[in-house]
Amino acid sequence: MTEMSESQIPIRQKGQSLLLRWSWRELWQGQLWPVAVALTLIIACVFALASLVVRVEKIMISQGRSMIAADLVLRSANPVSETVLQEARQLGLTVTQQTSFGTMAFSDQAMQLVSVKSVASDFPLRGELVLRGGSQTQQQVKPGELWLSERLFSLLEVKTGDSVAIGNAELTVSGAIVSEPELSFNPFSQMPAVLIHESDLAATEAIQPGSRVRYRAYFNGDDALLKQLQADVVLSPDQRWISETTQGRTGEMIERVQQYLSLTLILVILMATATLVLTCMHYTASRTETVAMMKSLGARKSFLWRWLARQLGLLFVIAAVAGLSLGGILEWLLRLPLRDVLPEPLPDMGVMPWIVSLLVAVLVAIPGMGITLWRLLDAPALAVMQKGMLATTSAARYLLVLIPLTALLLWVGDNPMMWLTLAGLIGLLGVLAGLGLLLVAGLRRRRWGAAMTLALSRIGRSPLVTGAQLAALTSSLMLLAVIWLLRTDLLEDWQQTLPPDAPNVFALNISPTEQQAYLDVLDRNGLMRSDSYPIVRGRLVSINGVNPRAETTATEVQQDERQEGDESLRRELNFTWRETIPVHNTLVAGEWHLAPGGVSVETGVAERLGIKLGDTLGFTVNSQPFSATVTSLREVEWRNMRPNFFFIFTPDVMVNLPATWLVSFRVAADQSELVNQLGRDYPTVTLLDLRTMATRIQAILQQVSLSLSVLAMLGVCSGLLLVLTLLRLSLSQRQQEIKLYRTLGASRQRIRATIWSEYGLMAVLAGGIAVFGAEALVAALIKWGFELPVTWHPGLWLVLPLLSVLLILLIISSMMKQLLRPLGR
Structure with a gap:
């Protein structure tokens, strides 16, 4: 019966089952x-x-x-058109607005220059706004409320429930701003913040013709819809899109x-x-x-x-x-x-x-x-x-x-980073393989022991195979080195965003009569501080007699960033003068203040505006014109939160201009009362407390550092896997040759020495060439991909060849018995 059942199974089905x-x-x-x-x-x-x-x-x-408190922000010097807002709503985007301006806040006991932000009840669209009134906290501003920065309570000598005048409006203090999402890296644009509801803005009557007011429209929604909005809106010269990038x-x-x-x-x-x-x-x-x-x-x-x-x-x-x-x-x-x-x-x-x-x-x-x-x-x-x-x-x-x-x-x-990487790899593979073969050919011309002679003969007998193996082994080591070096260079660069000793408080508008007394207070309390700088606000109006604004306006219309222009031409700048170069600046061209009537220019603005050594620049301060000759170019790290400037003049240029002084210093977490005391003792000095921003940046840096380290380790593990696979497969192919060596009378020791010599030589060659390739590729990526200064890595010249040799030792040691097994039979 069983045989009948099996005979009924189609032969094709049995064949398929057998094949499976x-x-x-x-x-x-x-x-x-x-x-x-x-x-x-x-x-x-x-x-x-x-x-x-x-x-x-x-x-x-x-x-x-x-x-930035939203997915996309439109910044404008004039009220945002209702047409733009209506189009955004029709696309299904969430929209809210903010109006900000500087004004004086008055209490019964004091007054203080503040930055007023008028927002809607749905602000912010992103991030967290924390407001504390008594024992209660809330996340949005409601009509009739007035919220003050923590520092303003001591500066204005008020408490919750007191009245503060903002313009012509008398508002009752609702509580303190614990944290707000929007942060700025520019200390010169910050003042203690005050939040009011947009419905109370008109009552202040603080915005008058000629007032410096900033308008922002915030949008949330799908990325495709945000891009469509950006494509549809034609911006005026005073407007700019702001995104997370x-x-x-x-x-x-x-x-x-x-x-x-x-x-x-x-x-x-x-x-x-x-x-x-x-x-x-x-x-x-x-x-x-x-x-x-x-x-x-x-x-x-x-x-x-x-x-x-x-x-x-x-x-x-x-x-x-x-x-x-x-x-x-x-x-x-x-x-x-x-x-x-x-x-x-x-x-x-x-x-x-x-x-x-x-x-x-x-x-x-x-x-x-x-x-x-x-x-x-x-x-x-x-x-x-x-x-x-x-x-x-x-x-x-x-x-x-x-x-x-x-x-x-x-x-x-069109990602240039990827194409640069792929093109570099393709070019380097051929170069590395050819370089390895040249080195082997050079070594074969010298006298060596029997084991090394056999190893060189084996390597030179198949130049294509040897070249492919060297290129594969070298490129594997090189790629894992590239991943780790890029991570290291990026983290070193980002650490400069907020160094451990970076200042977190700026003091502005210090009068000349108070300057030395203010510095003495900082020094007596042991605070780490910068040098003090005289500050005069003015504009760059000409380069070699030509108005740069007139030249760039015509071309800006052709650019995606046309609405922004160059910031150095769009606003007043902070000018200063010094006898010596700031310690945190680097001179890259010219000589520091070679002659009277000179100015040192930051390299970024010089490149953007085409400023060169010897050019004559024209400036105005309070409608007073003056000029200076470019004597040097400086490299400035803007992210270190130290006082930095586009233009630093020789003292003779601005000696007759009225100036206030600036100093930055670092305050510990337990020194908040000192900051408040400084505000009370020097009420005309503007204190910019950046400690909250510094904490936020540190948190982001920590996430970035750990994430990149983990990703780099995964990349290195993939590279090591490739190296191990390559070596194991290459060694397994040696078994037939070992049989031939044994047939010709070679001993175990001679064969073992030959294997060690061959792969030891390949390890040293691959490690050395990989260092050269990794340094070259990383330098190209850093310079043209990430646009950072190129640095070299001396430790790599020791670590990578050593790693290569260790991998060879590990693989050969684990496979040597298997390789020599045929000899004992």
Whole structure:
């Protein structure tokens, strides 16, 4: 009965079942499982990295948008047109407004210059506004309320419930502003803040013709709708869009984080792809005889394709399940170091990492596996008897490379960072391989011991194979060095945003008669302070007799940023004069105050306006014109929160102009009362307390530092995986040669010494060349990609060759017994 049942099973179905079982055995008992492992690692790494990239980017974007109180802000010197606001509402965007201006606030006992912000009840759209009135807190301003900065309570000598006059309006103090989302890096634009509701603005009557008023419109909504609004609105010259990537130095930080995340992801994909290609080539070499035997027994290519397709299908399903599971665990492990700084709840990573990881695996596998497997199926039947016989196959298989390249073109687009990286890698691969071969050729001309002579002979006998191995090993070491060095350079640059000794309080408008007494108070209390600077506000009006504003206006209309122009031409600047260059500035051209009537110019504004040494600049201060000759150019780090200036004059130029003084100093957390006392003792001095902003920036820097460190470690692990795979496959190919050496009478010790010599030499060469390549590529990326000053890394010249040698020692030590096993038989 059983035999009858089996005879009724269609032969085709039995064949399919047999083919499936065979494919399963081939997958695990053959040589295809390393390919499955490589594909699993690609999916896991890409999933983990993409997940963390998505979360970090969302966190950074959220932080950046919190600092501008919305997804997008329109800044204007005039009221924002109702047409713009109506269009935004029609697009489905959430809209609110703010009007801000400087004025005097009066209490019964004192007065103080303040920055009044008139906002609606729905302000802010992003971030957190915390207002405390008595024991209650709230997050929005209501009609009839007046909220003061903490410092104003002592400066105005008021408490909650007292009256304060803002213009012609008498308002009752509702409480204190604990924190507000909007932050500025410009200490000269900050005054103690006062919040009122927009319905109370008219009652103040503080805005009069000629008043300096700033208007902002805030928009929240989908990014596509925000871009559409920006495209539809034609801005006037006094208007500017502000987003999380354009908000001063914080915007630069966020943009560079995104660049680094994308760069790390593509480098990890490249290294994982190389791992997959190497393992697949090894599988093809090990299965050529099997395919040739099947062909000699009558198997058709269609049958072989089905046989291989089932294996690849099983392989991809297993790799996908294992890779996504491993990737989820890896992503969780990667977040562990960040648990103290990541917000709760975490941003949702969405479906993008799932899709990207599987799509990348497919795109990588098509050429990485397809080219070599295509050649495998073209293996001739005669390869059974003639080992190493090459298949004649169509060059069309190389067209498979176009599939991932097309996807890469669509993904990278016009990103110059990616193209710079890819172009540099392609060029460096050829250079590094050729350099390695030249070094080997030079070494072969000298006399060496027997082991080294055999090793050099082995390396020089196959220059193409040796060049490929050197290029692969060198590029692997180089890529992991690039990831780590970029992380190090970026973090060093960002740490300058807020150094440990950065000042957090600025004192402005110090009269000349009070200057020395004010400095004495700071010194008696042991506060770390800057030099004091005289300040005169004025404008740049001409360069070599030509009005720069008139020249730039015509071209600004052609630019995306036309509404902003150059800030040095659009507003009054803070001028100062000194005998010596500030210690935190760097002279890059000319000589400091070579002659009377000179001015030193910051390099950024000089580059933007085309200012050169020897140019004559015209200025006005309170309608008084004067001129100065450019004697030097200075490099200024604007992010260090120290007093910095576009123009620093020789003292003789401005000696007759009335000036006030500026000094910055650092206050500890327990010295708040000292700040309040300074405000009471010197009521005419404007104190700008930046401690809240500094705390916020430090939190962002901590997130950035830990995130980049974790991502860099993942990139380094991918590079190490590629190096280990490369070495293991290369060593496994030596077994046949070792048999030949043994047949010719070579001893174990001689063979062991030859292996150590060959791979030790390759390790030193690869490590040394990788250092050169990494320094060159990082320098190019830093200079033209991230636009930062280039620095060199002396420690890398020791660490990378040492790491290369250690990896060689590890792999050879683990495989030496296996390599020498045939000798004992």
